[in-house]
Amino acid sequence: MLNRLLFHRIDNSPLIIFRIFFGILIALECFGAIATGWVKRNLITPQYTFPFIDFEFIQPLPGYGMYFYFCIMGLLGLFIAIGFKYRASIISFTVLWTATYLMQKTAYNNHYYLLILISLLMCFFPAERSRSYDVKMNSELEINSMYAYVKWIIVLQLFIVYIYASIAKMYGDWLDFSTIATLMNSKKDYWLIGDILQQPWVHVIIGYVGILFDLLIVPALLWKPTRKIAFFLSLFFHLFNSIIFQIGIFPYLSIAFSVFFFEPETIRSIFFKSKRPYTASKFIIPTYKNIFLLGFFVYFIIQLLLPIRHYAIDGDVLWTEEGHRMSWRMMLRSRQGKGTFKVVDKKTEEVTYINPKDYVTASQERKIFAYPDFAWQFAQYLKKDFEEKNLEVEIYLENSLISINRKNYTPFIDPEIDLAAEPWYQTKHHTWILPINNKIKN
Numbered sequence: 001m002l003n004r005l006l007f008h009r010i011d012n013s014p015l016i017i018f019r020i021f022f023g024i025l026i027a028l029e030c031f032g033a034i035a036t037g038w039v040k041r042n043l044i045t046p047q048y049t050f051p052f053i054d055f056e057f058i059q060p061l062p063g064y065g066m067y068f069y070f071c072i073m074g075l076l077g078l079f080i081a082i083g084f085k086y087r088a089s090i091i092s093f094t095v096l097w098t099a100t101y102l103m104q105k106t107a108y109n110n111h112y113y114l115l116i117l118i119s120l121l122m123c124f125f126p127a128e129r130s131r132s133y134d135v136k137m138n139s140e141l142e143i144n145s146m147y148a149y150v151k152w153i154i155v156l157q158l159f160i161v162y163i164y165a166s167i168a169k170m171y172g173d174w175l176d177f178s179t180i181a182t183l184m185n186s187k188k189d190y191w192l193i194g195d196i197l198q199q200p201w202v203h204v205i206i207g208y209v210g211i212l213f214d215l216l217i218v219p220a221l222l223w224k225p226t227r228k229i230a231f232f233l234s235l236f237f238h239l240f241n242s243i244i245f246q247i248g249i250f251p252y253l254s255i256a257f258s259v260f261f262f263e264p265e266t267i268r269s270i271f272f273k274s275k276r277p278y279t280a281s282k283f284i285i286p287t288y289k290n291i292f293l294l295g296f297f298v299y300f301i302i303q304l305l306l307p308i309r310h311y312a313i314d315g316d317v318l319w320t321e322e323g324h325r326m327s328w329r330m331m332l333r334s335r336q337g338k339g340t341f342k343v344v345d346k347k348t349e350e351v352t353y354i355n356p357k358d359y360v361t362a363s364q365e366r367k368i369f370a371y372p373d374f375a376w377q378f379a380q381y382l383k384k385d386f387e388e389k390n391l392e393v394e395i396y397l398e399n400s401l402i403s404i405n406r407k408n409y410t411p412f413i414d415p416e417i418d419l420a421a422e423p424w425y426q427t428k429h430h431t432w433i434l435p436i437n438n439k440i441k442n
Contacts, residue, residue, distance in 0.1 A: 011264035011278040012146035019127035021256040023081025030074035049104040083132020164328040166214035221261035314429035337369030339400035379419035
């Protein structure tokens with residue numbers, strides 16, 4: 001049965017049109033990042049970009065090099081769309097985008113991580129075998145079919161994303177709609193709809209729809225009787241997100257995924273009327289079956305376990321943030337923090353209080369007081385800065401308080417701990433994060 005499910009051949013029109021959409025969208029994302037100032041704000045202006053811990057060796061190019069970097073990625077997106085040197089283009093983009101993701105996390109977004117995963121998968125898919133420049137240059141490459149596993153890999157990846165996103169919303173502050181009220185508060189100046197978005201009944205609708213949509217959209221798209229209704233609901237949902245939250249290409253990428261849920265012949269008849277239809281041939285299992293199945297199971301075991309790794313770490317992830325990233329915990333909370341960084345000279349015991357504005361941007365400053373890994377990294381950055389002045393120092397974060405979802409400020413970082421001397425653990429709780437007094441249940 002598994003062989004039949006994964007290795008029978010189907011028309012490849014969904015993959016071909018997705019390649020075109022995907023390439024155009026990532027080109028828009030990369031060129032848009034330059035045009036909107038995202039590159040300047042997050043990769044050029046900062047003295048220090050707060051890369052992912054253990055990936056500090058990946059740094060932005062100096063000067064205006066990151067503009068050139070993003071132009072290259074944008075061009076690669078266009079190459080992917082037209083199928084020009086497809087394999088080299090998609091692999092190059094995946095490497096460059098992954099590096100971009102790792103070199104800064106001030107503007108972290110789960111969607112950036114999803115783009116890594118989809119790009120990685122596209123490296124292995126035969127997306128250039130029709131309607132591509134590569135086929136135009138070498139007609140022997142052209143094939144009008146693909147193995148069904150291409151579809152099911154995308155479907156399963158999306159199912160994991162949506163299911164975990166739905167489950168993560170099932171906690172107190174989402175279910176009492178206070179989180180949604182906080183999210184919508186920043187939209188009150190929106191033309192025409194700003195006042196509507198502040199209404200409690202709107203928050204109730206958004207709260208329940210957010211959970212139910214994520215929970216049911218993939219099964220509804222898979223089931224033929226509900227497919228068209230689910231598609232139009234998906235269209236409305238993602239366009240709503242695009243207008244309200246302005247999150248770049250990702251609502252449109254989510255819409256583009258819909259092509260994998262419709263019958264391949266339907267997609268061919270809409271987008272490629274002149275394309276030769278696929279006629280089922282003899283069922284043949286590929287020679288790489290065992291290698292494929294091993295990679296398939298390893299990849300999806302990681303995808304299933306990584307989002308729930310926070311359950312293996314002491315403390316509530318909503319409070320500690322340990323295990324939050326790459327777990328599809330999207331738009332769940334707001335965090336504000338405050339405190340004072342104190343530097344103590346080990347030899348003279350002289351105390352210096354740091355003004356973070358001398359080192360970081362305004363958006364980075366908000367992060368270093370609200371997120372433990374940012375606080376720890378800033379302490380390491382300060383330590384290195386003082387070492388360059390031949391000073392050995394201890395660094396403390398005093399009066400550390402955070403507020404989650406606009407609740408009362410609560411002590412967060414232990415003021416007696418020298419953060420500069422503390423190690424960082426990827427899979428363990430850091431005891432210098434104080435336990436929450438009024439626990440926010442998840």
